[in-house]
Amino acid sequence: MDPVDWFLSPGERGNPSTRLDRRHVAGRAWTEGNLVTPLVHGAAYFGALLEAVSRMGPGDLLLFVDWRGDPDERLTGTGGSEVGTLLADAARRGVDVRGLVWRSHWDRLSFSAGENRHLEEDVNAAGGECVLDMRVRTGGSHHQKFVVLRHPDRPHLDVAFVGGIDLCHSRRDDAGHAGDPQRQSMAAVYGPRPPWHDIQLAIRGPAVGDVETVFRERWEDPQALSRSPARWAGDTLRHDRPHRRPLPLQLPDPQPCGPHPVQLLRTYGRRLGGYPFAPRGERSVARGYAKALARARRLVYIEDQYLWSAEVCSLLCGALRRSPELRVVAVLPHQPDQDGPVSRPPNLVSRARLVKELNAAGPGRVAVYGVENPHGTPVYVHAKVCVIDDEWASVGSDNFNRRSWTHDSELSAAVAHPGYARALRQQLAREHLDADGDLALDDHFTAFAESAAALEAWRQQPSAGPRPPGRLRPLDSPDQSRLTRLWATPLYRVVYDPDGRPLDLRLRRSM
Structure with missing residues (x-):
């Protein structure tokens, strides 16, 4: 099969302003030579993420984007594996940690404003830089969920996790579907520990550079993180008006390592x-x-x-x-x-x-x-x-x-x-x-x-x-x-x- 038959061309994407396609050779809007591994369920993804981040050291770059983040969510169910702890510890080790988390609607509307702010605070207190991003249409959200890990001296470890799993409560389930003990509020029919079916991908190879580019385009957007005067006032009172530091220069894409066009x-x-x-x-x-x-x-x-x-x-x-x-x-x-x-x-x-x-x-x-x-x-x-x-x-x-x-x-x-x-x-x-x-x-x-x-x-x-x-x-x-x-x-x-x-x-x- 020829990926040309299935994938969009740059013109078919319909967005000539993105550098996502311009960075490719020969007019392609995709990369070849990747290895893509499905991680079915949150337990598989969280375990892989914990292992990969734990290997990071000074000078490495960790980029994460989320719709909802619960800093106390335990990635493996044991103490010390919390999302906030993992990211904060990485920042303290000298990893350059940057995050874009949706600035959610109010908790009283069953959203996650408080949780997302606490994750931001944990990361920033440890020396990382996480911001709450509300640059969306009115009533909309940043629904992307991905993590990019880059290693200047160990490019074979570079990986991007892309999919639908948030770093939050209720997601750590497996094929047995007993549910995550750290639950979020859901309809009564799902019981006290709602079973949860989900999937994330681990991507290795040149496509990691594409996922990183998605993050960089959002991070480098010069517009204010929110247009709401009420939010500006609240941020000022909390001394929370972050100035985003420029990202380090993007590394060359990882070398091909598999058979998958992405x-x-x-x-x-x-x-x-x-x-x-x-x-x-x-x-x-x-x-x-x-x-x-x-x-x-x-x-x-x-x-x-x-x-x-x-x-x-x-x-x-x-x-x-x-x-x-x-x-x-x-x-x-x-x-x-x-x-x-x-x-x-x-x-x-x-x-x-x-x-x-x-x-x-x-x-x-x-x-x-x-x-x-x-x-x-x-x-x-x-x-x-x-x-x-x-x-x-x-x-x-x-x-x-x-x-x-x-x-x-x-x-x-x-x-x-x-x-x-x-x-x-x-x-x-x-x-x-x-x-x-x-x-x-x-x-x-x-x-x-x-x-x-x-x-x-x-x-x-x-x-x-x-x-x-x-x-x-x-x-x-x-x-x-x-x-x-x-x-x-x-x-x-x-x-x-x-x-x-x-x-x-x-x-x-x-x-």
Whole structure:
């Protein structure tokens, strides 16, 4: 296969202001020769991160970006492995630690303003430099989650961690799905220790330089970190008006070390004043999916926190109509993460509409499942994964919704390589099916359907015998009344899934 067929060209990215593509040779918008390792679940990622950071020493560079950071989250469950301790200790050893953490909305709205500020304070007190970044559209967030480790004297240790896992509570779970003892508040259906399904990538090779460039573009943006006078006043009273020090010169990219071509896909909304590196925003996440889905012929496998919006539905329905043999399998959370009377219905209404339209476009070729752990507790699916025909796979911070495709900042790593894509899909399938061995591409749809049917039958009559293997069940989709749909639909479109495109692109319905 040729990555040209799957990846965006610089022109197709649609953002000539970024240096992300200009830094490549021969007009490519990606790198070759990388080694990409999926780290499924927070426990695997946190353990790898702790080990890698612990090896860093004076003169090394650590860059991290996060949506939420809890400084007391224990990366391995033991004392001394806390996120704040790890980063602060690195700074005290002489590592140049820099962080960009979203300046979150208020905690009273179920966000993480306090936690993010405490992480900033811990890092800065130790000699690092972490800032709270609110340079987003109104109502938006910096949703990227990545870490870059560079070693001037030991470039073979350079690595970038990219995906959807925040350095915070509830993320440290594993395939057993007993949940993280350090939990965040979630809907009651997920229990006292919410099980959590997620994924991050460890990237080695030249693509590390690309991930670092994403950080540098944001760090070097000269605009104020917040436009709010109230926030300026509060920062002044706390003596917290940081002046960002220039970053050291960027090192040469790490040498090739593997077989994987990697393209970084991003979202930046069109905001007042613009980003210097994306004056009209960037929507390469959406464009990357559009190009890849146009080639889909056999199976689109999705794991995602959300699956909604007309734009997402249009691409998937178009793929189903073009390819009569194509099947779509999606693994989603059974229920939204919050169960309030206002927050829950917009999630369910928008998801139900999209699933109905997909089934109409491909009758009998669309299947949507939720996951539960061996004790029957629903697992919250926070992963953001898409594998197409075992040839192209994307893992990142972006969800399958308009907010992630146009509005908030996002970062995803796409790999066009059959061995990688196939292995990733099979690894995820083995967990959901409680099965060993490899699952062939053309058997995936049927294997998931049979496993979910068996578990659902057992749940209806558990006295019939032991619980069958597998964790998949048909998605919980409680009906919403017509009155609920009337108020929840506009709320979903305006608040939960806003549009961050420039006006001309909205009018043309183009990304």
